[in-house]
Amino acid sequence: MTRQCVKAFTIIVMSMAILVWGGYAAYAEKSAAIQPQEELSGKSNSSAEPGGGNISDAPANPPAAAQPPVSKPAPVNGQLGNKPKTDFVVDPQKAELGAYMEELVDNFEFIMDVSASKLLPYEQQTKLKVCKDVVRRMNPKIPERPLWGALRRYGYEAGAFTERTALLFPENGSAIGSYDRSAYAQAIEVARWSGGKSPMALAVDKSSDDFAAAVGYLALVIISDGRILDNDPEAAAQRIKDRYGDRICIYTCQIGETKPLIKGQPYTNQQMMERIAEIGGCGYAINADDVIPDKNMGDWVHDIFTRGNRFKPQRDVITRPDPCPDEDADGVCDQFDKCPHTPRGAHVDRDGCWMLDKVQFDLNKWVIRNEYYPMLDKVAEMLISSPQTKLDVDGHTCTIWTEEYNMKLSHWRAMAVASYLLKKGVRSDQLVVKGFGYHQPTSSNRTEEGRRLNRRVELKQTQ
Numbered sequence: 011m012t013r014q015c016v017k018a019f020t021i022i023v024m025s026m027a028i029l030v031w032g033g034y035a036a037y038a039e040k041s042a043a044i045q046p047q048e049e050l051s052g053k054s055n056s057s058a059e060p061g062g063g064n065i066s067d068a069p070a071n072p073p074a075a076a077q078p079p080v081s082k083p084a085p086v087n088g089q090l091g092n093k094p095k096t097d098f099v100v101d102p103q104k105a106e107l108g109a110y111m112e113e114l115v116d117n118f119e120f121i122m123d124v125s126a127s128k129l130l131p132y133e134q135q136t137k138l139k140v141c142k143d144v145v146r147r148m149n150p151k152i153p154e155r156p157l158w159g160a161l162r163r164y165g166y167e168a169g170a171f172t173e174r175t176a177l178l179f180p181e182n183g184s185a186i187g188s189y190d191r192s193a194y195a196q197a198i199e200v201a202r203w204s205g206g207k208s209p210m211a212l213a214v215d216k217s218s219d220d221f222a223a224a225v226g227y228l229a230l231v232i233i234s235d236g237r238i239l240d241n242d243p244e245a246a247a248q249r250i251k252d253r254y255g256d257r258i259c260i261y262t263c264q265i266g267e268t269k270p271l272i273k274g275q276p277y278t279n280q281q282m283m284e285r286i287a288e289i290g291g292c293g294y295a296i297n298a299d300d301v302i303p304d305k306n307m308g309d310w311v312h313d314i315f316t317r318g319n320r321f322k323p324q325r326d327v328i329t330r331p332d333p334c335p336d337e338d339a340d341g342v343c344d345q346f347d348k349c350p351h352t353p354r355g356a357h358v359d360r361d362g363c364w365m366l367d368k369v370q371f372d373l374n375k376w377v378i379r380n381e382y383y384p385m386l387d388k389v390a391e392m393l394i395s396s397p398q399t400k401l402d403v404d405g406h407t408c409t410i411w412t413e414e415y416n417m418k419l420s421h422w423r424a425m426a427v428a429s430y431l432l433k434k435g436v437r438s439d440q441l442v443v444k445g446f447g448y449h450q451p452t453s454s455n456r457t458e459e460g461r462r463l464n465r466r467v468e469l470k471q472t473q
Contacts, residue, residue: 112316115259117158117186117224119217120145122178123234123265124201125165125208132266138204140265141233144298145198148231149191151311159189160220161197164213165206174206175213177220185220207359210234211246218250221258228258229293229314232286235265236279241357244282247289260290261314264297294322338362349471351399353392364399364471369427371465373410376422378430386427389469390434397437400473403428405445406452408461413447421445427467442472 179197180187342362405424
């Protein structure tokens with residue numbers, strides 16, 4: 011009995027030993043399959059990260075059937091493990107991606123031309139209406155975000171206006187102000203009249219000062235027919251560009267037809283407007299007819315406030331024509347120059363004649379006010395340097411007092427200006443004094459403002 015129990019016990023022990031050995035062999039085979047992958051990842055059985063685990067932390071009961079070893083390729087540049095490299099591609103059709111590439115403009119100024127040529131018809135309406143309609147349609151499309159803006163007009167003595175250029179928005183302002191869509195719309199309607207020549211250069215120079223306190227990108231937009239200029243707007247565009255550099259873009263919108271700026275010259279108002287925009291570097295020129303479709307207007311305004319080129323036309327580079335004979339270097343060809351002896355540096359009209367500011371007088375006075383001394387000093391200096399130049403000194407009055415008295419008063423005013431110039435060294439044969447009383451008004455004598463403007467002396471070049 012005892013011998014049988016020992017035999018049975020021996021059989022049981024041997025069976026258990028066989029089972030244990032078989033399990034250990036399977037476990038060893040599984041470990042051999044895992045080991046190459048662990049070495050590839052830089053780990054070993056003998057080291058472990060703090061707080062982490064190593065191969066000895068594997069589950070105590072491994073799977074019953076061992077998997078064959080898996081060979082992993084080593085990582086290469088541009089890949090993380092076995093994940094293939096993918097290039098990032100911007101879809102231009104997705105606005106949310108393209109928006110990141112836009113440069114937002116936070117400061118802007120529109121300049122409206124309300125000079126005399128805006129009274130002329132174009133497409134069965136006045137150019138003034140076309141000009142205002144362009145700005146009216148732009149206003150609702152200005153972005154809905156905090157902006158600083160201004161609206162400036164220019165046109166010498168344009169209707170009720172007494173200054174050659176002034177801000178319409180902000181009201182009574184001297185610089186750009188916080189943009190308000192409703193107030194801006196009201197400011198557009200203030201420009202009801204047009205008159206005088208076009209001091210575009212003066213308006214651009216004033217806009218340069220309007221931007222003085224601005225921070226960030228700037229946009230200057232000029233809406234004009236580019237006609238009857240009394241100065242050099244291209245030079246003014248260069249001045250504002252030099253002042254603000256890459257911060258400013260200039261856009262121009264031509265109203266009406268294309269014509270030569272000067273008689274006999276091929277250089278047109280369209281080319282001048284394009285040249286002004288070109289000087290800005292990042293803006294461009296259009297014609298008002300181009301933005302009649304609402305989508306085109308929207309694209310143009312978008313470009314202005316994002317420094318974009320969605321609506322930018324493709325044009326050839328504008329170059330000035332070869333110069334013609336111009337003895338006095340006033341920009342008007344000799345064959346068309348009605349004033350061939352204009353002093354060097356003088357601003358001239360399209361006929362080549364010197365354009366001079368007026369001297370205004372107080373009621374019943376012929377004393378020159380101090381504010382006109384610098385201008386008269388400059389006139390005297392230029393006359394002395396150009397002895398062939400001759401001026402008419404014309405005195406005028408309003409309708410207060412009698413005709414006889416006003417005739418004398420107009421002569422006294424003219425003599426006061428002529429005497430000042432003579433004392434500065436101008437020769438007497440360069441001046442011709444005339445008095446016209448109240449017979450040549452420049453404004454209506456029915457209003458106090460009109461009478462104030464009529465009390466004046468005008469200087470006109472005759473040779």
